[in-house]
Amino acid sequence: MKKRLLNHFKINFTNLITYGTLKFLMVLLLLTGYFAQVELPDSSISWIYAITLPSYYYVFVFLSVFILMPVYLIPYVRYSYVLIFFLLDFYLVTDAVVTYVYRYHINQTLISMFIFDFKGMGIPKSILAIALIIAIILLIMNLFIFRWSINKKKRFPLLLIPIFLFLILLNQGIHAGASGFKIESVTRYTPYFPLFYPLTSAKTIKKLKKQFPDLMPEQEHDKNGAIFNSSNRGSGSLQYPLIAPLCKEPEKKYDILFFVLESWRSDMMNKEVTPNIFKLSKKSYVFKNHLSGGNATVPGLFSLMYGLHSSYIEEVTAQPSLYPPLFMEVLKQNNYETHIYTSSNLTRFSLREMFFNERDYKNYAYIEKGARDLDDKEITRIVEKSILTDQGENPLFRFLFLTSSHSDYDYPEKHKIFTPVSEDASFAFNRQTDPEPFLNDYKNSLHYLDSRFGRLLRALEDTNALDHTVIVITSDHAEEFNDNKTGFWGHGSNFTRAQVSVPLVIFFPDNKDNHTVNKRSGHVDVMPTLLNSLFQCKPPYSDYSSGLNLFDLPESRSLIVGSYVNSAYVIDNTVYSRGFGIKSYNFDNISQENKDFDYEKIRELMSEEIHFIGKQ
Numbered sequence: 001m002k003k004r005l006l007n008h009f010k011i012n013f014t015n016l017i018t019y020g021t022l023k024f025l026m027v028l029l030l031l032t033g034y035f036a037q038v039e040l041p042d043s044s045i046s047w048i049y050a051i052t053l054p055s056y057y058y059v060f061v062f063l064s065v066f067i068l069m070p071v072y073l074i075p076y077v078r079y080s081y082v083l084i085f086f087l088l089d090f091y092l093v094t095d096a097v098v099t100y101v102y103r104y105h106i107n108q109t110l111i112s113m114f115i116f117d118f119k120g121m122g123i124p125k126s127i128l129a130i131a132l133i134i135a136i137i138l139l140i141m142n143l144f145i146f147r148w149s150i151n152k153k154k155r156f157p158l159l160l161i162p163i164f165l166f167l168i169l170l171n172q173g174i175h176a177g178a179s180g181f182k183i184e185s186v187t188r189y190t191p192y193f194p195l196f197y198p199l200t201s202a203k204t205i206k207k208l209k210k211q212f213p214d215l216m217p218e219q220e221h222d223k224n225g226a227i228f229n230s231s232n233r234g235s236g237s238l239q240y241p242l243i244a245p246l247c248k249e250p251e252k253k254y255d256i257l258f259f260v261l262e263s264w265r266s267d268m269m270n271k272e273v274t275p276n277i278f279k280l281s282k283k284s285y286v287f288k289n290h291l292s293g294g295n296a297t298v299p300g301l302f303s304l305m306y307g308l309h310s311s312y313i314e315e316v317t318a319q320p321s322l323y324p325p326l327f328m329e330v331l332k333q334n335n336y337e338t339h340i341y342t343s344s345n346l347t348r349f350s351l352r353e354m355f356f357n358e359r360d361y362k363n364y365a366y367i368e369k370g371a372r373d374l375d376d377k378e379i380t381r382i383v384e385k386s387i388l389t390d391q392g393e394n395p396l397f398r399f400l401f402l403t404s405s406h407s408d409y410d411y412p413e414k415h416k417i418f419t420p421v422s423e424d425a426s427f428a429f430n431r432q433t434d435p436e437p438f439l440n441d442y443k444n445s446l447h448y449l450d451s452r453f454g455r456l457l458r459a460l461e462d463t464n465a466l467d468h469t470v471i472v473i474t475s476d477h478a479e480e481f482n483d484n485k486t487g488f489w490g491h492g493s494n495f496t497r498a499q500v501s502v503p504l505v506i507f508f509p510d511n512k513d514n515h516t517v518n519k520r521s522g523h524v525d526v527m528p529t530l531l532n533s534l535f536q537c538k539p540p541y542s543d544y545s546s547g548l549n550l551f552d553l554p555e556s557r558s559l560i561v562g563s564y565v566n567s568a569y570v571i572d573n574t575v576y577s578r579g580f581g582i583k584s585y586n587f588d589n590i591s592q593e594n595k596d597f598d599y600e601k602i603r604e605l606m607s608e609e610i611h612f613i614g615k616q
Helices: 002-035 044-052 055-067 077-102 108-116 125-151 160-181 202-211 220-226 275-281 297-306 310-318 326-333 348-355 358-363 372-389 436-462 523-535 599-609
Strands: 255-261 285-287 337-342 364-366 396-402 469-475 505-507 515-517 558-562 567-571 574-577 584-586
Touching: 002 055, 002 077, 002 125, 044 160, 055 077, 055 160, 077 125, 255 436, 275 436, 275 469, 275 505, 297 310, 297 326, 297 348, 297 523, 310 348, 310 558, 326 523, 337 358, 337 372, 358 364, 372 396, 372 436, 469 523, 558 599, 567 599
Parallel strands: 255 396, 255 469, 285 515, 337 364, 337 396
Antiparallel strands: 285 505, 469 505, 558 567, 567 574, 574 584
């Protein structure tokens, strides 16, 4: 009996080795999607590192296989292996597509969006259909491999195990040394691969450098990038504001309307695409060189509402009730009624909790009826009715965030005025496809949202409410359509003008002329400007904001912009990114690499990132 059990265990052990090896070969096949995105090695050491890199996943797969061995020993239950490794394979395929299109891996933020705000992600139906087909194929392949493995009783070559163990030790040893000596030809591969956490050995390398300074000298160009390899955040709690500003209760309290369009890029505020907004801009302040606080919704809206760089999001998100926006607190002190209207789920990432206090939740309207254009139509209908019928005594702050202009763009047929339009998302598979059909689709959605704004504007005019309403029109971030011919689409993947430059139009009732401002401005400037203009809140703005007054901007300006996974400094016309494989490039063209680092201005921006951290 004992011999029989031992023999049964040996057979199962052999089958697991066979299964693990076949699964690794399948994973290796899926990893080609990542290798295709990486530049060829340029040195012998980087060639060895690249060739041995897959061995990391051999250990990853085998550990998973043997950790789950108790499951394997139970008949029928063992088929859960198929499901578990199918999910791994599907993750690798999906993540490869995400990194190909957006240049970052699937992360907790994206998963949260997928679960709680799937509509807001704007995934086209054609992509979902292709994903379903791929999932079915992967499931069938996993089932075939598993059944073939458990039915085989021949011993798989065990020699593969020590070979792969040697390869992974070699690979991790190379990375440990390269990270210590800052050999970028090796370490540049690390960000491209998923679930990849190679070894580092900074302390050991530091000792070796002292004993053998000529062994492996650092490369000069790596020193430039080293500043971005670690967090620049300070320690300690957030102190916001450092000092509450002195403000006055104004004799005349204006209503305030924020009209925020999803993914609206700066060159799309014109007579053809947004005629109603363009009409209002002729008697407004128009900021032509304006940057959002990020290339994605959360950093963009955060910088707009707080007047802080997006680098402070983490602290505020941890305790949103402790750090309400100063602007909202001033409105509250002046008895403003706050009304929020959105077709985007602001509860994700605690945006609602951060921006608006509990008192305002009763006036919070999140419309989700189906297609975004229908949601936005309902939102503007409610606001229009409110404008026409409102007889309240208190001044109003209305915040509208409309999302029809988020990919894949929604609008009624009558707004299909820019043609041809795209019916699929082929850019996900061919990044150099013709952008015009996608751009036209996008323009149509903006034209539709502009028509909804036109209705609100007419309601304000008809009731004379325009005479006492300040209007701020802008976006959370911009939208790229392969502008630089480098394969970038949408947003969230780089910090060029195409993804972070947005319109900003501010209308004041007492102003009758157009004022165009060409100096660089940012979302961080909006709040201190309104606080000063409407409530006479006194400078210095640095006590409560990362921004400046929009009407007193310097000739040269540097700003910090963020995404869901990284951030960058925009200094003059240069981007210094702490991002995915790229360090510094031209703001207007990502293909133009920058090698001259302005360390003085970088240090200034670093100090701004920790300005509100740990102050006593």
